[in-house]
Amino acid sequence: MVFKDELEKYKNIVDNELQKYLEKKECPEKILNESMEYSLMAGGKRLRPILVIATYELFEQNIEKCLPYAVAIEMVHNFSLIHDDLPGIDNDDFRHGKPTNHKKFNEATAILAGDGLLNNAYIVISKDLENTEDLEELKTKIKLFNEFSLAIDRMIAGEYVDTEYEGKEISENYLEYIHLNKTGALLTLSVRMGAILANVDKKTLEDLTNYASKIGLAFQIKDDILSEEGNEEVLGKPVGNDKKLGKCTYVSKYGLDGAKEKLRKITEEAIDIITTYGERAEFLKELAIYIANRNK
């Protein structure tokens, strides 16, 4: 397996599904649609939907079943980015090397496009439930719908705490709490969705949830490191904003070296868990390494 090719393959599947959805979407408001599409197709890494599909593929082959959930979670992720970037929250002008939604359109459009993306995630899920005929499968998906909505609740709470504690000293526990919710909730959900849709047993679900929590935390630590010492051009957004806003991050708390050491350790733990699943888990193992080593 060449990891980069696999990653690209998954990314294309996701991009293609999103594009298909956008083309079918009935909404008479062209510019509002454009605004949603602008952020949705702005060149994100698609990490969350890729986790859904790759986890599902550990156990099952026909990925059709998990695609609506991959699409829905990417919509939610982009809703959260649009709202986080708003002047009232992080006030960011660039993302993925492009103007943020409110800079490209305007603030009102960005607020409503974010709302629209969150809501469209639920349109996707409701349609999938409508199309599910098998009763056991339906029940599983309804549980998933509930877990999905609760994870988003946690994500919003995490974002709130992150915003409210700017410039304030917080404890290690609280820093972890913010990130477990703000970034972790959705990343963990992604892996769990893939696993639950593949009907894995309890022990496997527990293992994969642990793997997901760890790569979720690693993702956030790496984000904090990149925000401190990343390359602006590669990142597509200014470096040093966290410091300017007085955000409490893994770097502000432990220093660059301390954060890097934490990242190394937690990535190793994630790899240890996923390695027990043998060769078929090669992609998820490489993905953990990719998260720790990425430069954007």
Place this chain on the structure above:
Amino acid sequence: MVFKDELEKYKNIVDNELQKYLEKKECPEKILNESMEYSLMAGGKRLRPILVIATYELFEQNIEKCLPYAVAIEMVHNFSLIHDDLPGIDNDDFRHGKPTNHKKFNEATAILAGDGLLNNAYIVISKDLENTEDLEELKTKIKLFNEFSLAIDRMIAGEYVDTEYEGKEISENYLEYIHLNKTGALLTLSVRMGAILANVDKKTLEDLTNYASKIGLAFQIKDDILSEEGNEEVLGKPVGNDKKLGKCTYVSKYGLDGAKEKLRKITEEAIDIITTYGERAEFLKELAIYIANRNK
């Protein structure tokens, strides 16, 4: 039937359900919860959830079944108010005689509280689906979940057009389009939810949908009239903002007299439809009159 007593009875049922939900809600973010609760319990008329319950009661007695949907739609309504009031959209400082959410808390909190309320509506629905054992009932509710999410999509689109066309001349069709979506989608949904949960036949659903569209439009025309000549103290918000923003309303389009004539006509049409349902529809008939005559 004394209409005011009935209205009060329904309002208490809704307030009570919302309070119960807020008390049970698990969310570690106290202030974010407070912010959601602040708007949710700020003294709204509860028109949408009352429509759900009263329509359901035309046909069925045990209202437990429709309460989650009454709660969910009121959450969505309040999400839309919080976001509409934001500086980036209508920039309103007062609602129901109290500071708007971003004035009471701050902009970041208001954005996230709005997001949270929209998402919590779906948490409520997902829990209700999880608790539904009867397969036919489950299928009905899944269809409703889909209709719910599509109506919110229309509401967001309507709000977008309303914002984008500030200060611009628009056609009669477009004015109707804005209001059919912005206000009408959710009001129509309320009535349809009550009717669908009560398993009414196709013809009845059509009738009630027509009734709902008409009171929805009447509601918006009355809103436009109150925004022009209402009493600020009674309304709890400044009068004349629509004009200041150059909003295209029924008053700006047809003048005060023209708008009042339209309101009278459309209210009569709504009454004609609902009167065919006899005495049990007395409350919904009175409600149409109340919408046209209210002073806040």
